[in-house]
Amino acid sequence: MFSAREPIAVIGTGYVGLVTAAGFAELGSEVWCVDIDAAKIARLERGEIPIYEPGLAESVTANRERLHFSTELAPALEHARLLFVAVGTPPTYSGDADLSAVNAVVDAMPRSDDHALVMKSTVPVGTGAAIRRSLGERGKEGFAYVSCPEFLKEGSALDDFRHPDRIVVGDDGDWAGDAVTQLYSPLEAPLVRTDIASAEMIKLAANAFLATKISFINEIANVCEETGADVLEVARGMGLDQRIGTHFLKPGIGFGGSCFPKDVSALKQLAGNSGYHFQLLTAVIEVNELQKRRVIGKLQKHLGSLVGKSVTLLGLAFKANTDDMREASSLVLAARLQADGATVTAYDPVAESEARKLMIGVQFADSALDALAGSDACVIVTEWPEFAELDWATAAPRMRGRLVIDGRNFVDPEAVRAAGFVYEGIGR
Numbered sequence: 001m002f003s004a005r006e007p008i009a010v011i012g013t014g015y016v017g018l019v020t021a022a023g024f025a026e027l028g029s030e031v032w033c034v035d036i037d038a039a040k041i042a043r044l045e046r047g048e049i050p051i052y053e054p055g056l057a058e059s060v061t062a063n064r065e066r067l068h069f070s071t072e073l074a075p076a077l078e079h080a081r082l083l084f085v086a087v088g089t090p091p092t093y094s095g096d097a098d099l100s101a102v103n104a105v106v107d108a109m110p111r112s113d114d115h116a117l118v119m120k121s122t123v124p125v126g127t128g129a130a131i132r133r134s135l136g137e138r139g140k141e142g143f144a145y146v147s148c149p150e151f152l153k154e155g156s157a158l159d160d161f162r163h164p165d166r167i168v169v170g171d172d173g174d175w176a177g178d179a180v181t182q183l184y185s186p187l188e189a190p191l192v193r194t195d196i197a198s199a200e201m202i203k204l205a206a207n208a209f210l211a212t213k214i215s216f217i218n219e220i221a222n223v224c225e226e227t228g229a230d231v232l233e234v235a236r237g238m239g240l241d242q243r244i245g246t247h248f249l250k251p252g253i254g255f256g257g258s259c260f261p262k263d264v265s266a267l268k269q270l271a272g273n274s275g276y277h278f279q280l281l282t283a284v285i286e287v288n289e290l291q292k293r294r295v296i297g298k299l300q301k302h303l304g305s306l307v308g309k310s311v312t313l314l315g316l317a318f319k320a321n322t323d324d325m326r327e328a329s330s331l332v333l334a335a336r337l338q339a340d341g342a343t344v345t346a347y348d349p350v351a352e353s354e355a356r357k358l359m360i361g362v363q364f365a366d367s368a369l370d371a372l373a374g375s376d377a378c379v380i381v382t383e384w385p386e387f388a389e390l391d392w393a394t395a396a397p398r399m400r401g402r403l404v405i406d407g408r409n410f411v412d413p414e415a416v417r418a419a420g421f422v423y424e425g426i427g428r
């Protein structure tokens, strides 16, 4: 019998791993955290949090005595039976998921009848079966396996851990599935107990559906622009239909981040590898790519050629309340602007140090107002709350031009126009 307070291990201390570790530590578990990134582990041991996630630093500090950090697997194996795997599964050049980090973890497992791998990393359907097979071929068939996909959202990850919409446990009906169920029981979330392949598919299908919703409303927004309708009114009118729902009907500059782009692509490739052409996802991906670039068209419509123009990007992270720059729309925008001859100045309250590594030739400012100095146009890229408070009357005289493209429909158009700007949102 597994006790909900029994120690656990978390392998990979990134966004998912560290939040999972902190969350279970809050529930009273001792958590043995492992990462191959020695610098990251050293920072965590010093009490520093390597990522920005609201509430995470406070939670790690408050539960510090229950959190153990190491680059070695041995202490984790010694103290814990459930080993949560939260290593990265980035896209390969082909768009499939790169499972090399997952495989490295599997390869490092010893023979054991007492341990289980609990897969939090997002993996293609069939990965669990392949891992079980590979463990069996090496005489490690006693190692149990559970698929327990993660649904947290960066920016509210800890809150999502504490109040999940559901917990999905895919297993072979052995002790490990019961143990994971037991571990999550204090959260009192609806449980979906299923087979491993279905659990893997639930994660991919959920993300693909949400991405589809985003690309759908973005296309509606684009048609609204052609026809004179206001997409915000349309989205509200649609969303009140309970079959549709209000979530993920916010038009903007396309989805980014570490999950949607790669998971949609991974599901499309997975289908293709199985002989099925997933047409809908092909369109979802293409619409998203074009949506990021539509902002360039809007700038050209107002400014003409972008050669020699100065454009300010407000917000760089792929969404607010995170420092994650993976697949951020700002990266595409900055590169396109530079290719068209514009100079780019940028400000992000949290993501600047990550952004500096990825955005070559971009000038970084210490505040939104500083970033706007001398600029011909401002593009709102990330919906950071502070941009809703921006004093446009103060910004206007500092700028060379008077154009605001609001890629998130986030700031108040009337306040912007009252300060003498031309305002253009998405689909309005």
Ligand SMILES: NC(=O)c1ccc[n+]([C@@H]2O[C@H](COP(=O)([O-])OP(=O)(O)OC[C@H]3O[C@@H](n4cnc5c(N)ncnc54)[C@H](O)[C@@H]3O)[C@@H](O)[C@H]2O)c1
Binding pocket: 011, 012, 013, 014, 015, 016, 017, 034, 035, 036, 037, 040, 086, 087, 088, 089, 101, 104, 105, 120, 121, 122, 123, 150, 151, 152, 153, 154, 258, 259
């Ligand atoms: N970030 C999200 O919002 C989110 C949400 C749900 C699911 N996921 C999935 O969770 C997984 C992890 O995502 P993330 O954003 O936390 O990634 P991340 O890149 O932030 O963290 C991964 C960590 O794993 C470590 N690592 C790599 N190989 C290792 C190994 N062999 N042993 C120990 N540690 C190793 C890395 O050093 C890194 O610290 C991915 O599969 C992702 O798709 C992510």
